[in-house]
Amino acid sequence: MAPVVYEGAAVVPAHQLVKPVSRDIFPDGLKTTGQHPPLYDQLKPFSEFPQEITGPTVWKAEEYKNNPEKWTHRLTDDEVAELSDAADAFLAGQIPLTGISKGNFPLPKLSAFLAELYKDLVDGKGFILFKGFPVKEWGNHKSAVAYMGLGTYLGYFVSQNSRGHVLGHVKDLGEDAAQIDKVRIYRTNARQYFHADDCDIVGLLCIAKALDGGESDIVSSHSVYNALAKERPDVLETLIQPIWYFDRKGETSVGEEEYIKTSVIYLENGGKGRVYTKWDPYYVRSLTRFSDAGIIPPLSAAQTEALEVLEATCNRLALHMVLDIGDIQFLSNSQVLHARTAYTDYPPPAPRRHLMRLWLATPEHEGGWKLPFWDSDEKKRGGIQVNDTPPVAPLDGE
Template sequence: MAPALTEMAPTPPHALQQGQQNVSKAIFPDGLKTSGQHGPIYERIRPYSDFPKEITGPTVWQADDYKNNRERWTHVFSDEEIAELSKASDDYIAAGHPLTGMKKDLFPLPKLESFFGAVKNELLNGKGFILFKGIPVREWGLHKCAVAYMGLGSFFGYFVSQNGRGHVLGHVKDLGEDASRPDKVRIYRTNAKQYFHTDGTDLVGLLCIAKALEGGESDIASTHNVWNTLQRENPDVAELMCTPCWYFDRKGEVGQGQDPWYRSNIFFMEHDPEGNPRVWSKFDPMNVTSLARFSEGPDAKIPPLSDAQKRALKILDDTCQRLALHMILDPGDIQLLCNMQVYHARTAYKDYPPGSVDEEGHERVRRHLMRLWLATPENEGGWKTPFHDSNNRKRGGIQVDDTAPPRPLPIVRINNLDVVVRCRNHRLDPRTSPQRLLNLCVRLRELPFPGNARRVAVDIQIPAPFPGIDYTGYVADLQHLSAPLTAFLNAKVVQLQGFIRLTKEEIGALTNSVRVVPRVGEAVVELSVTQKKRESGMGYILSARQQRRMERGRF
């Protein structure tokens, strides 16, 4: 049996002030910091008896209302609207503004602004979803698409961090991570099925860059229709989900002084004592079922899921599935959802094999979507939540201490298809290269705009040699790195370029193993070592001629 509400500890006093903390502008230039994952103010949670038996209004919809009426939830951008988005994007890029500095004051859309305002109201107070179509992703390339997408998003809310590294522009793609380890892995980084859930923010946006060979399709359901159905068919489940007896996993994204989990409800009522509070939901089953490491064994810190809770989770997902509207996102589509009153899910998918081409002979890119999390605070028309950060402009999201939105790794774009990634500050010690190479992989796969690259060259600088180190092992490390880079960057890595400073004797160990050609279909790994005189002594680095060839894309 799940713990009773009366057994729960009250909200700690310090938690009530977390939304009012001062923010360092040296870290967050706009003075705004994502508030992060937290439990509610428990004293503001309404008992189940206060919840309505049935909800009515525009937030309650059936799949049949929209299945054959796409014009009611789809907007195809006109040529004029695309031209306005294009000009604003070009001007933003020309001004040299970083993506992390995007705000609508820097992205004027005089003709679209009023339309976006009406759409935002429909998202927050109406059916809660829309599908925009027509962004020319192939023509614009990923950089301009990202700028246009974030510029559009700035009219709907404030960008909040989506992970512990502070990323505000997420990339939904299969990074080869193990979906069977939900305690360590965020499912959006795999090709596995995502069950019905909400994201940790008010609005979520997805821009489709490339779709999968099979699957990866979107299902959405009206949270209020789901609530009404639970009240009719399984009121005991509805009641259990209105109780703060549910623990949610932070997935290792834990700030100082925080537990690895937080306790909350699944269904809430707005904190609006004098108004007409609405029912809303905040829930992800993968963050509930992944806590066995804390709920089992003699050192258990939280109660395990009861049989009633396990049954409730299944009934909720089955109900959503039964009531869902199915949609397919094509390249250039932007889906916007309000998490407060819309659940969403994703089917499992299979990517195109490496080297696949489309009907026009273009190389197919693996499934890739850009994601935005957007906050709409209570005092700017957002839902009135029983959380301490309800009025914060960047409420919700994921925030670990003072982790700021990171600057992207520097990218030199050779043309629309080829990218050179400079990683000269990633100094790899051959004694610890396996772990450092893995860390480099983690950063490279989070590059903001690699998805349409067909050829990639990566430069890595190695520190001065250490006596007794066998550098031939480093070549094997580079070869081992090529396959994950190929998968992570959605491209064929034609050259992984290493900078190694060696003595004449040490270079002899490499002369017979500088070029490594992996299996057919994998990347070609080349380690180039060339002698050149330097002020600091004799070293071996990339020659100027090789540098020029690389920058011309002649790998």
């Protein structure tokens, strides 16, 4: 394989520099930093990556398949009551949902458990399934408040799209999944291949289930890494090289390019030297409008094979998980990839499959991974931010 030329240090454009924000626009005083290229001089060559990853981030599906007690937490009556009281007090205070924080959503008892969970999500196996969240009893509004309040103990919520949604909705809105250069797949009923979202931790709260399908698969990206290192080191090297273009599907601020050139797998910038995987095949395959025009190179044979081998390895090692109504799944994108099967909704008037989604950021100074991006220590690193679009928290898909 020909050597890759690693580019010089990326320059942070002036509009991306951290600066004070208006609380009239951003009620919690924080703005999502958004998508951007890595700092190329901080990307490491294949020769510097570990031959094998060890530790609690490396797990196999067999460890958990028949042992749900290892990865589920059923909310107790006392925990539900504490969440309910905090949500009622927040609603009574008439604070915008986009202004919710640990400071105005106190959980004096549950917070201790969430602090331990945070460590396991960031440094451990990277996933949990909560059960017993009373969405039917509370309805969408109170459920959203309690869910976002719970999420503030695990990270800072970031915008998930160009419209500023900090409370997202995974729901079939009738968009054409074939138009992958325009449509976000979470707004369709199509299959989602293994991927990581543009955030550190993703949360999914099940409001309504599908008639068929829509089930979840997760995999340790570190187990996948180890398998590739043994079986296909050539594929691993291809994924590590900064030769991949990721589509931004038009969700860009003024002056930004429509795509980002980066790696799929890279090392922390210092810290614990952990291996991070950032991947979504839909965002790679959707760039033919640029490659056909000769603006960027098309996928090489090695890249095409790499994405196919990566997906097959994920499927082989995956843990299957079903979300019932009132379940909340939290995953760390740093060391876990996730997927979803295609689904069919119940016919009307039954509700469509509906998951409320949170994207959460975990900055370096609060234990987050030291990533080779300029915003690695910003509280709301990552996500999608277009210009000064304000955050919004709609209670349903739109």
